[in-house]
Amino acid sequence: MNKFYTLLLLSGAALSANAQQINGSFDGEWSDCIPWDSKGNTKSSGTQPEGWTISNVYVGSKVVVGESEAHKDGKAVKLTNKEAAGQIVPAYLTLGTSWATAETWFTAVRNADGGTWGGKEFTYHPDALSFDYKRDNSHGKEKEDASVIAYLWNGTWTQKDVPANTAIGIVGYGTAQKVDMVDRDRNVLGMPKTNAVLGGDVTSTEGATCVAKINYAITGNTKKPLADGEEDKNEYEWVSDTIDFDYGDNVDAKVEKINVIFSATNYFGDRKHIVKNNSLSIDNVKLIYWHGLKSLKAFDNEGNDAALEFDPNVYTYKVNSTFNDWYTPKHTKKGAGAKVEAKYDAKTAQYVITVKAEDYDAETNPEAISTYTIQYVKPSPTLTSLSIDGHEFGGVYGLANEINVTGKYNDNAEVTYKASSEYATVEKSFEGKTLTITVSEEGATPTVYTVTFEGKENDAVYQIPNSNFEAWTAEGKLNEGWHSFESATGALASFASLSPAPTMIEDGFEGKAVRLRSADLMGIAKANGNLTTGTISMGNYLPTDPANYNYTDRTNVSGNLPFAGTPDAFEVYARFTPGTARDLTDEEKANGTEIKLQGRMQLILHDNAPYHDPELEAQVGSKIASASVLIPETAKWTKFTGEFNYVGEPSDKQYMLASATTNPMPGASQDDQLDLDNVKLIYWHALSELTFDGKAVEGFDAEKTEYTVKGNLADDNSKIAYKVKGKGAKASTSLDLDNNVLKITVEGNDISVNADSKTVYTIHFDNTTVGIGSISANEAKSHKVYTLGGVRVNGKPAAGMYIVDGKKTVVK
Missing domain, CATH: 2.60.40 (Immunoglobulin-like)
Structure with a gap:
């Protein structure tokens, strides 16, 4: 075995718990082999490689059946069957402990048996066993097979009363000492017990499993082929082999132990067929893991x-x-x-x-x-969602490549989207009436979306159209000003018909009115009744999900309400019948949440930008004002008034987003009923303060329009000061010197469409004189002289009637 491979294996190959290899190089130091038997033998017989046991025996003398052999640059194990006392000792190498037993009387032998028990701790699942071998089976009359045995298992097998030593008798057969043997090879492998197999009953721990095994026969030999005319020197060569483990149905089973056995004979065969001097040399044993x-x-x-x-x-x-x-x-x-x-x-x-x-x-x-x-073919990247000013296009049916909308495109339009690929780039451009969105990705064909805006837009108004709820279609829908689920957008808009639609009622406060109700949608969710001047987004089946909201849809001529005014308040007539609150969640209980059964109407005035209700923190900079009323239980028509709170200044282009719901808390209850009628926006046109010469005019009240002050109209009109009540109201003044009257006219913000939206305050001055005196023109020069039309005369006046120092006087 080459030195590099030896070092590679020895670097961690000594078998231990969780090791993934076995020491199959045999190149390290060999130690004494002390054959195990049931009587505690301490006599050595030959040597053996680290981690392995050779089936050498000691029966009064050493019988060595395994020894080292030179191979390449290292050592190999040579196993040779040998004869001892008339018996053939099988030669094998094992990771477990080899044992042999026999009872003898002189040359007679009975109850011979042996094999391997135990193994090494191991937790891996090798797929095959590879090794180099050299085989000589030229001895004996029959060709003998060698064996390769390997097995993996978990649990423990115990066999009772196994005789496990060689007992030599003198006056009769010896008697071998019996032991309980743990993890005997035959038992782990599940082989049947025969008359030749010694020992008692076998038991195993619960779930013990032979996970995988190899039982392979090496047939023939590896004798070196001879060339023509070459002398036969009886030489054997090394060959390599790889044998797969058989896991059966136990691939996923846990492994705890391993044993590997190489035998120069048929390991589990009949002992009488063991052939003396047949040999098997082994090297480079390695566990293989397929990948x-x-x-x-x-x-x-x-x-x-x-x-x-x-x-x-x-x-x-x-x-x-x-x-x-x-x-x-x-x-x-x-x-x-x-x-x-x-x-x-x-x-x-x-x-x-x-x-x-x-x-x-x-x-x-x-x-x-x-x-x-x-x-695979790289797909063209697409948009999985597209939203323009809160209008989500596509929904459950996907997004069309060509989209037509009825509204106008705004330069500050909020366009959001998601692409099908995180690696895609999205570019957008607007020209004419078309917004073009191109989705590109390297290696794929781009996808182009076009959104064409028709440019339609409603005129801005001062009052919500159909605010008295008198106009309905033949199908029973509000046909102007108001919208509900039937025109919803969002991913779940196709399921809008399941939501509770507004209905017409005949017994309104005046004429017809509208009724909203909440409902339980087949146990999936509780849906609030909802009415808005904008558009409903149905983005999720959970009512509380942020994807559900009302919004100003500027892409749809019917989905928004352009608004001209800056109202000060609104009023609505309503009645409310509460239903049943849903159960609180554990989290809501812990937070002290309370569900109040009440309706709500809320009006939000915002500039030319996207806006939602419920409001988003990111959009509050576009808010101009809002007003709302909560509507508790009431059986009679009741007027509710809400004042606008202005947080921003009116805009040249602005929208009113009005929303009414059966409960301000989404999905809070079912079977609520909210009736609404005569929604009216109020524009104040009055004075909130009136002073003369820095002091409040006596008896001032915004509802009172006639006042008298002591003073000189011509000289003291500038002492009149006032403050206007009404965000968009404007005031102007006029003088009537003939009647000694100052008038203040206050016009409400909606004066252009409502001639009655004004209040005129009249202020009388009481210091004028009834008698008419006279004065010379020279004398008049040193006094304050006005024409009867209120124009001051400087210098010497011509003869005629004048106001001199506040009195009618004839100038001569």
């Missing part, structure tokens, strides 16, 4: 056989189809303890199967690995 596949089958993306023409030694294959993870390749490994890893690599479109032998180690045994690669 390949026995079979491999692949499929196209429709599940059809891809006809790979598999060969275990061919490692690359090609399938003319894209990969479908519903039809992954099927394979079986070659290697009882081999580890198989299989994974599809989307970047390369390769399905890679890696098979590592059980003895694989990245540093000490890096070659114990095989890699099989199946190359």
Whole structure:
């Protein structure tokens, strides 16, 4: 054996717990062989390699049947059957303990038996045993087979009363001493007991299993062939062989122990057929761990056989189809303890199967690995989702390559998407009316999506259309202003018909009204009643999932409400009948969550950007104002008013997102009933404060429009100050000098569409004089002189009627 191979095996090959190899080089130091017997023999007989036992015996004298033999640059074991006291001693080598028994009387022998018990601790699953051997079976009349025995097992077998020493008698046959023998070879291998097999009953621990075995016969010999005319020198040559373990159905069984036996005779054969001087030399014993596949089958993306023409030694294959993870390749490994890893690599479109032998180690045994690669056609990358301003296109039916929308494209549109491959790049561009989205990936054909915007848009309004819920279609749907599940978008929009739709009722506060109700959807979820001026997104069957929300859909002319006003409040008439709250989860109980049965209406004014309800933190910068009311149980129509809280400034382009629901908590209850009527936006047009000369005008009230102050209209009108009530309200003033009156007109933000949206406040000045005096023009120059129209005259006035120092006066 060469020195390099010797060092490789000896570096960790001495057999120990969890070792994956056995010491099969025989090149190390050999130690004394002390044959075991049931009487505790201490006499040595020859030597044996480390970790192994040779079947040498001591029967009053040494009988050595195994010895070292030179082979290449090292040692081998030569086993030779030998005669002792008229008996042939079989020569074998074992990882266990060899034993022999016989009872003799002079030259007579009875009850002869022997073999191996025990083995070495071991936990691996080798697939084969390889070795070099040289065989001489030229002796005797019959050609004798040699044996290779190996087995792996777990648990323990115990045989009672096995005689296990050579007992020499003088006045009669000797009597061998019996022992309980553990893990005898025949017992572990499950071989039947015959008359020639000594010992008592056999028992085993629960679950004990012979996991794998080899029982191989070496037939013939390895005599060197002679060339024509060459002299026969009776020379034998070395050959190599590899024998597979047979695992049967025990491939996955645990292994605890191993034994390997090489015998110069038929190990389990009849002892009378052992031939003296036949020999078997052994070297380079090694456990083999396979790291390949026995079979491999692949499929196209429709599940059809891809006809790979598999060969275990061919490692690359090609399938003319894209990969479908519903039809992954099927394979079986070659290697009882081999580890198989299989994974599809989307970047390369390769399905890679890696098979590592059980003895694989990245540093000490890096070659114990095989890699099989199946190359698929790389699919064109696609979009698995596309959302524009909150409108998710595609849903459960996938995404079309050409999409038409009725709305306008906004330069600040929020376009989000997910690609089918993490390695894809997505580019988008807008030209004319078309948004083009191109999905590309190296080695694949790009996929192009076009979204065409028709550019339609509704006019901005100051009131929500159909806010009195009088307009319904013949099919019983609100035909203007409001939307519910029937126009929903999102992944589950196709199931909108299962959700509770709004219904018309005749006994509204005034005329018709709308009714919302919550329902239990076949035990899957509890769905709230929902009504909005925007669009509903149905993204998940769980009501609380963030994929469910109302939103302003700017891609759909019917999915948003452009809004012109800056309202101060809204009012709605409502009545609410509560249903049944769902059970709280354990987490909700721990957090002190309470389900209140109440309806809600909420109005959100936002700028020209995406917006959701429930609101998202990322969108709050687009919020202008909001107002809401909670509606408790009430059997009668009741007016509820909510004031707007402004957090931003009105925008040139803005939207109103109004939403009504049977409960502000998603999926909170079932069988709730919320009736709504006469939703009205309020635009204040009043004064909140009125002062004269820095002091509050006596008796001021926003509802009161007539006031009197003491002062000079011409000189003191500038002392009038006021504040306007109403976010978008505007005020103007006018003077009536003839009547000594100052008027303040306050117009609400909706004045352009509502002529009544104004309030006029009249302020009278009481210090004017009824009598008319006179003054010369020269005297008038030193006084304050105004025309009757309120225009001040500087210098000497012409003759006529004037207001001089606040009094009507004739100037001469």
